[in-house]
Amino acid sequence: MRAALAILAAFALMPPAEAQARSLSLPSGAVAQPLPVVWDEDMSAIRLRFVVDQLQSARDAYFGDGQQPGTDMQWICDTHLQQLNESGTDLRDDGWTGIVVTLMDREVEFGTVDTTAFQLFEWFRIDAEGCTLDLGSHE
Secondary structure, eight states: OHHHHHHHHHHHTSOHHHHHHTOEEOTTSOEEEEOOOEEETTTTEEEEEEEEGGGGOTTSHHHHOTTHHHHHHHHHHHHHHHHHHHTTOOGGGGTOOEEEEEEESSOOOTTOOOTTSOEEEEEEEEETTEEEEOOSOOO
């Protein structure tokens, strides 16, 4: 777990200007700004959180295609898992079983409730094939 934490810690602790420069262009064409990674030991899950300004507008492509956010979240999970695997780290060996991808229209502090924010969550299981959508109940 320490190796994986070290890899993502450098990215998660970047100054905001540097994190802004590392924004992701998603398959939908939306741009995602990364927030610090949350290593949720209680759930054995890595939480990848992103601000996607396009979620603020009904004119956004997401509203024209209900499948697109899921496609973007799958891509985010696959991309990050691949980067971690390139380091030779197997997250499952360290007890991590899932990755939660969150897209939000504005930054919300992890663990707080903001009823005015629009957030999408998707839970993925880490398995031999990579990120697999997990439709189980996660409370």
